[in-house]
Amino acid sequence: MVNAENFNAKWSPRMSNMASIIRELGLLRSVRSVTYYFTLGYPHIDGEYIVPDSDLVYHADNITNNINTFVAAVRDAMPRIRNVRAYNYRPVISIPSVEQVATQVLESVTKIIDRRPDHLSLAHIGFTDELVASPVTELLQSILLSDYQGRELETVLIQRNASTLEKLHIETASLSACLKLVWDYSQPSELVVFTSLKHMIIKWAHGQRNPNERHPTATPFPRLETLVCRGFLPFIAPAILTDFQTHLRHLDVEADQRLLDIYNQDEIFTKGSFKTLGYVSLRWGYYFNSNTGYTCTPLAYKSAGLSDCMHTLCLRDMRLKNISLLVSEVQFPQTLRNLDMANTMLSIDDAMAILIMCPQVLKANLSLTDVSLNLEADTLTTEEIVKYQDRYRDNAARIKYLGLKSWKCKSVQVAAEFALLLVDVVPSITRVCIAPNLLSTQVKLLEDINAARKRSAFASHLRLDSVQFCIDDC
Secondary structure, three states, rough: EEEEEHHOOOOOOOOOOOOHHHHOOOOOOOEEEEEEEEEOOOOOOOOOOOOOOOOOOOOOOHHHHHHHHHHHHHHOOOOOOOEEEEEEEEOOOOOOOHHHHHHHHHHHHHHHHHHOEEEEEEEOOOOOHHHOOOOOOOOOOOOEEEOOOOOHHHHHHHHHOOOOEEEEEEEEEHHHHHHHHEOOOOOOOOOOOOOOOOOEEEEEEEEEOOOOOOOOOOOOOOOOOOOEEEEEOOOOOHHHHHHHHOOOOEEEEEOOOOHHHHHHOOOOOOOOOOOOOOOOEEEEEEEHHOOOHHHHHHHHHHHHHHOOOOOOEEEEOOOOOOOOHHHHOOOOOOOOOEEEEEEEEEEEHHHHHHHOOOOOEEEEEEEEEEEHOOOOOOOOOOOHHHHHHHHHOOOOOOOEEEEEEEEEEHHHHHHHHHHEEEEEOOOOOOOOEEEEHHHHHHHHHHHHHHHHHOOOOOOOHHHHHOOEEOOOOO
């Protein structure tokens, strides 16, 4: 914790302060990463911060001297730091002198970073000319920003590392801000090419698409291997994704109708068009899924056929219609090993249709529903269980690991019977992981699975005793 108020005090040789605490640790040669949490005040036992509630006597010279002392202590104790994270967690203070103290400390981030790191993460840290121009923020291999608004200093910081940057991670950004990344801030007509960038993650891109927005006609990311984007994908120029077809390995994006219209027109999302793509997650974005769920089925078609070397396919959070038609018309790649359909509700018949059509899949995450059955009771009858057992007595499914992410059933007991039924008719399953969404419900599910195991339809099936059921992430 980098406490701004502590820097304001006059440090003496006998006073315990942030520099003396660092020195007491001795030489830490193996430390490669350091995280600075800039705070104001002191943590309380309940997790809140006790902050100054009255004026301080502001000592600018003390802050300057103490920061120099602190930086020297860190340099001596941890000489091999290559990864620096700086987070601003201080509350907003209305007391002018207290705000002065905090502001001066934050404006000294460049000094505190001290040496040139390979990886830099900044969260809620104000950008200054000194920070952007400093040698410590050039030749970076990775940058993480919590909130990118496309302002000059933050854009220049990213662009000055265009030749060395291998990973760019942005938590939130507007669509227009993202597009500013690829146009030189000093010469807006010039395209910035990130020649080393392999991984780009935008956790949340928001705003409205501007039909008049200028998009590149050549790719700014010639070596990109990983593209993750939630919300809206900013880079919709066909030239960009066409270039991705030769080197992208991990694609995880949320789509909207405008994006698909463009790529359908240019025939980019076609069968086998991505030659190196191993991981595919293409789904409707948050803004569209609730209103246009019916369009998820053609989206699933596109996702399943994008690459002939795909090992992981995610069809999460979709509302699919006519799954039997989907599995009969889509040819899943033989390289597929992991299928994630979490929160895409499937009946037992839907789930089995997919697993039978993908015998190459070893791990599947599913979500189950009984909506199509119109059950009157809170449990399946023995006759209903036996009907499913007879229907799928011999099948081609070969998965070993089943993840049960969620369910939408009349009762927890029905969900438990469905889970046990899947394990019973797919004898290759050895482990079932139940996602820990609501622990009390998951525990009840495990109890009901054990109870269902004693029913006559399952009682003589001794193989079920060797299957491991657990509550774990899936």
